[in-house]
Amino acid sequence: MEIYLPIAQMSVHWLAILAMGFAVGFLSGVFGIGGGFLLTPLLIFYGIPPGVAVATTASQVSGVTFSGVLAHWKRRTVDFKMGGVMMVAGLFGTAFGVWLFSVFRRMGQAEFAVSSSYVVLLGTVGGIMLNESVRTWRAQRRGQSASLRRSGQHNWIHGLPLKMRFRQSRLYISAIPPVVLGFAVGIFSGLLGVGGAFIMVPAMIYLLRMPTNVVVGTSLFQVLFVTAVATILHAVDNHTVDIVLALILILGGVFGVQYGVRAGAKLRGEQLRFLLALLVLAVAARLFYEMAMRPADLYSLSSGAP
Amino acid sequence: MKRAALALLLLAAPAFGAESLTSGLSQDSVEITSNYNGTDIIVFGAIEEPGEGKIGDVVVIVRGPDTLMTVRRKDRIAGIWMNDARARVVVPSYYFVSATKPLAEIASRDTLSRYEVGISHLHADPEASDGDPGPYVAALVRAQARSGLYRESPSGVEWMSRTLFRARVPVPASVPPGSYNVEVYLFHQGDVVSAQSWPLYIDQTGFERRLFDFAGSSPLLYGVSTVLMAVLLGWGSTFFFRRRA
Numbered sequence: 001m002e003i004y005l006p007i008a009q010m011s012v013h014w015l016a017i018l019a020m021g022f023a024v025g026f027l028s029g030v031f032g033i034g035g036g037f038l039l040t041p042l043l044i045f046y047g048i049p050p051g052v053a054v055a056t057t058a059s060q061v062s063g064v065t066f067s068g069v070l071a072h073w074k075r076r077t078v079d080f081k082m083g084g085v086m087m088v089a090g091l092f093g094t095a096f097g098v099w100l101f102s103v104f105r106r107m108g109q110a111e112f113a114v115s116s117s118y119v120v121l122l123g124t125v126g127g128i129m130l131n132e133s134v135r136t137w138r139a140q141r142r143g144q145s146a147s148l149r150r151s152g153q154h155n156w157i158h159g160l161p162l163k164m165r166f167r168q169s170r171l172y173i174s175a176i177p178p179v180v181l182g183f184a185v186g187i188f189s190g191l192l193g194v195g196g197a198f199i200m201v202p203a204m205i206y207l208l209r210m211p212t213n214v215v216v217g218t219s220l221f222q223v224l225f226v227t228a229v230a231t232i233l234h235a236v237d238n239h240t241v242d243i244v245l246a247l248i249l250i251l252g253g254v255f256g257v258q259y260g261v262r263a264g265a266k267l268r269g270e271q272l273r274f275l276l277a278l279l280v281l282a283v284a285a286r287l288f289y290e291m292a293m294r295p296a297d298l299y300s301l302s303s304g305a306p
Numbered sequence: 307m308k309r310a311a312l313a314l315l316l317l318a319a320p321a322f323g324a325e326s327l328t329s330g331l332s333q334d335s336v337e338i339t340s341n342y343n344g345t346d347i348i349v350f351g352a353i354e355e356p357g358e359g360k361i362g363d364v365v366v367i368v369r370g371p372d373t374l375m376t377v378r379r380k381d382r383i384a385g386i387w388m389n390d391a392r393a394r395v396v397v398p399s400y401y402f403v404s405a406t407k408p409l410a411e412i413a414s415r416d417t418l419s420r421y422e423v424g425i426s427h428l429h430a431d432p433e434a435s436d437g438d439p440g441p442y443v444a445a446l447v448r449a450q451a452r453s454g455l456y457r458e459s460p461s462g463v464e465w466m467s468r469t470l471f472r473a474r475v476p477v478p479a480s481v482p483p484g485s486y487n488v489e490v491y492l493f494h495q496g497d498v499v500s501a502q503s504w505p506l507y508i509d510q511t512g513f514e515r516r517l518f519d520f521a522g523s524s525p526l527l528y529g530v531s532t533v534l535m536a537v538l539l540g541w542g543s544t545f546f547f548r549r550r551a
Binding site for chain 2: 064
């Protein structure tokens with residue numbers, strides 16, 4: 001059955017949209033990612049205008065992550081202190097990212113900026129994760145205890161000032177790395193319309209050395225707030241948030257995420273990272289392919305004069 | 307320019323005397339509701355002619371509101387295809403033309419161009435950053451035709467009898483809302499002898515309309531409501547699952 005979207009001003013098949021929401025919600029629950037980097041390209045591929053796709057994805061991600069945050073809260077796997085520090089920095093980053101996006105849009109390079117940022121980010125993050133998870137896996141097969149958390153081993157992060165105690169993560173580290181990380185991820189949220197967990201999760205694991213089980217819940221917590229703010233900023237600045245589209249996506253997504261969280265609990269940490277790495281690399285490869293291949297139509301159309 | 311020509315013609319029309327035109331629309335407004343999936347409107351009419359002479363040719367044109375469009379061309383820069391040059395044109399957001407026979411057989415290029423009859427005769431007035439606007443306009447027409455917004459139907463006006471005609475105008479789901487204009491021309495021996503023009507309103511109604519207005523008039527509240535709705539749905543789903551678990 002077709003349903004008309006008042007902001008996108010087009011009609012869509014609501015079952016297809018519901019299925020997209022469910023699929024992305026499921027992955028979101030498994031990996032503790034918002035899923036924005038999958039949903040935005042999917043919606044654009046379906047024919048939703050890119051502006052609406054980016055802005056509405058942000059609202060879907062906040063809805064889906066909320067149920068995820070609750071699920072992890074019950075399991076006591078959210079570090080609210082760590083998430084709070086990152087969130088505050090992330091809000092400033094998001095505002096900066098939204099401003100950056102408008103600059104690129106005026107130059108007519110929004111599409112290029114988004115695609116190339118995706119390729120570089122996803123390619124780098126995916127590559128690092130794949131490499132690490134495969135090494136851990138192999139080490140375990142050989143019977144070694146290759147624990148990811150090399151406790152007692154200090155890196156440069158431990159030399160920084162302004163130390164804070166994050167009890168849930170069993171860490172005593174400087175507040176500077178989480179702030180920088182939160183801000184940087186916020187920029188990508190504003191620019192790409194994604195939660196940024198796909199950068200956050202690996203950075204928390206490899207840079208901050210947080211325990212994997214806390215990482216997922218904490219990143220969901222941070223993503224919830226950043227995407228909520230991104231939704232409001234997009235609604236005010238660009239009038240591109242479609243509440244009907246969001247409703248269908250969220251309905252699919254919240255159920256998907258519940259099944260996803262259950263499925264994710266059955267997998268081991270390095271298996272999760274291996275699968276997430278493959279997913280991230282696949283999206284990066286697809287986007288790079290699109291940029292490098294001659295497009296079917298060299299010309300593109302947009303209304304107005306951005 | 308074109309509208310002025312039409313107005314002048316409407317004033318002068320009775321002077322042509324011989325043949326004249328009466329027409330109407332099946333509906334004067336299209337309401338876009340939640341299950342809107344495109345519709346058809348019917349333009350119909352009759353030729354009033356005193357003698358038994360040959361009946362002229364009827365052309366039906368439907369135009370959407372004019373909008374500013376930006377067309378960008380991608381070029382290969384360092385192995386990557388990215389937007390390079392661009393053109394800006396002011397064109398109707400929707401354009402449909404239909405006639406009783408192919409346009410080229412109805413009137414000369416000059417005449418067709420004067421009344422903007424036919425997609426190729428639209429006065430786009432393009433301005434391109436790299437000089438030649440031709441390819442940009444062609445690309446725009448291609449893109450609009452793909453989404454069903456520009457359409458030429460050479461023999462879409464059918465004769466119901468010797469003097470009665472009818473044309474079906476498709477209004478696809480992707481039409482931009484606004485104030486449209488339906489123009490009906492009667493050509494005789496290559497010239498317009500009679501013309502009529504009707505307004506057609508395409509607008510969102512009901513719940514969709516209220517959401518659209520809400521998003522435009524108080525965007526902050528709209529954004530906050532969207533987030534609240536999202537969070538409440540997320541919250542509600544956990545209750546659903548808790549009961550089942």
